[in-house]
Amino acid sequence: MNSIKQDFTIKDLENISGIKAHTIRIWEKRYNLLQPNRTETNIRYYSPENLTKLLNIVLLNNNDYKISKIAAMTDDEILLKSRELAFSNAINDEAINSFKLSMYQFDKVLFNNTYNTLLHKKTFREIFKDVFIPFLEQIGMLWHTETLLPAHEHFISNLIAQKILSNTEKLQYNITNSNKTYVLFLPENEIHELGLLYLNYELVLRGFHTIYLGQSLPLNNLNYFLESGREICFITSLTIQPYDDKIEDYFNEINDVMTNTNNKFIATGRKVQKIRHLALSPNIQLHDSIGDLLKVL
Numbered sequence: 001m002n003s004i005k006q007d008f009t010i011k012d013l014e015n016i017s018g019i020k021a022h023t024i025r026i027w028e029k030r031y032n033l034l035q036p037n038r039t040e041t042n043i044r045y046y047s048p049e050n051l052t053k054l055l056n057i058v059l060l061n062n063n064d065y066k067i068s069k070i071a072a073m074t075d076d077e078i079l080l081k082s083r084e085l086a087f088s089n090a091i092n093d094e095a096i097n098s099f100k101l102s103m104y105q106f107d108k109v110l111f112n113n114t115y116n117t118l119l120h121k122k123t124f125r126e127i128f129k130d131v132f133i134p135f136l137e138q139i140g141m142l143w144h145t146e147t148l149l150p151a152h153e154h155f156i157s158n159l160i161a162q163k164i165l166s167n168t169e170k171l172q173y174n175i176t177n178s179n180k181t182y183v184l185f186l187p188e189n190e191i192h193e194l195g196l197l198y199l200n201y202e203l204v205l206r207g208f209h210t211i212y213l214g215q216s217l218p219l220n221n222l223n224y225f226l227e228s229g230r231e232i233c234f235i236t237s238l239t240i241q242p243y244d245d246k247i248e249d250y251f252n253e254i255n256d257v258m259t260n261t262n263n264k265f266i267a268t269g270r271k272v273q274k275i276r277h278l279a280l281s282p283n284i285q286l287h288d289s290i291g292d293l294l295k296v297l
Contacts, residue, residue: 008046010036016051016100017058024054031071033057052105056082059097083110096135103139103156111159124167128198132160133291136194161197168201180231183222185213187250190241195269195290199235202294219253226263233264237290238271251275251284258283268293 014021027033034054036044046054053075059082060070070078085094095114102111118127139153182203184196193215200212213221225232242250251267258265261283267275268287276286287293 007037008048008051010044010046013046013051013054016104017054019054019058027057027067027071031067033067033071048104052101053078055097055101055104059085059094062093062097095131096138099131099135099156100138102159103152106155108159111156115163124163125202128164132194136160157194160194164194164197164201168197168204171201171204180208180233181225182208182210182233182235183213183225184210184235185217185222186215186237187241188216188218190237190239191215192239193237195239196235196237199237199268199290199293203297206297219250222257226257226261231262233266235266235268235293238267238269240271242271244274247271247274251280254284255280266293 008016010021010024013019013024017024024034028036034046034050036046036050038044056078057067057070060078061067063085065081073081095118098110098114101107102114115127118131122130139156182200184200184203186193186196196214197212200210203210211225222234225234238247254265264283264285266285266287268290270288272286272288280286287296
């Protein structure tokens with residue numbers, strides 16, 4: 001079982017904060033802003049407290065606080081000033097920085113306060129487009145650089161999912177487009193559902209009837225809906241699954257099911273590039289992203 005990450009390299013700090021390692025070293029040496037530990041071979045490593053302090057310093061510096069002025073503050077003053085800024089400004093880059101802080105500190109209060117401040121200035125759709133999507137893209141980058149633990153991603157993803165679900169629940173379920181039912185699901189062993197959750201929100205907002213089935217659905221479960229006699233549009237999102245050596249078989253099976261039917265099947269996500277060369281039924285549509293799909297719905 002993974003434990004919470006306790007040590008960060010200077011490359012980790014660069015990846016997370018966006019500040020070059022060279023600049024971090026200057027801040028460290030000239031202003032004594034960070035106090036790294038060192039291995040027996042004299043390699044720097046940083047504590048979670050160092051990471052949190054760096055993110056707070058970046059937030060202050062991006063809001064016209066000079067490094068020399070920040071260096072004159074106590075750690076408590078840096079924390080207080082950065083939280084004040086996060087709560088009062090919380091626009092795009094500042095909000096993303098605050099969400100990073102909340103993720104690495106497992107700070108639900110900071111997440112909710114930042115989100116609520118954004119709500120005073122943006123609609124939920126704007127928050128998702130302008131803040132959550134870039135933030136999630138950065139999380140993806142942190143995964144590739146092995147800077148992020150599953151615990152961090154699960155924590156922040158669940159908080160974002162709660163916001164999508166609560167906003168979906170607030171919508172008045174006056175179905176104005178009842179001719180078609182959208183059935184949303186993820187393939188077996190696929191758990192990355194934030195994009196699909198948000199797509200469900202957009203469809204409900206537009207008055208469509210949706211059935212949200214969520215994570216890890218066996219493909220044969222779709223037969224029930226095919227036999228219902230209703231016009232169905234299936235939508236799935238492919239982030240990790242199916243694996244590359246299985247994806248052609250997966251879509252060949254879908255192709256067999258969708259041939260000679262009025263139903264549609266839409267697949268979105270980074271995996272669709274793997275099957276664009278296949279000769280698929282006209283009832284099957286491929287979109288690189290949720291954003292691309294929303295443009296044509």
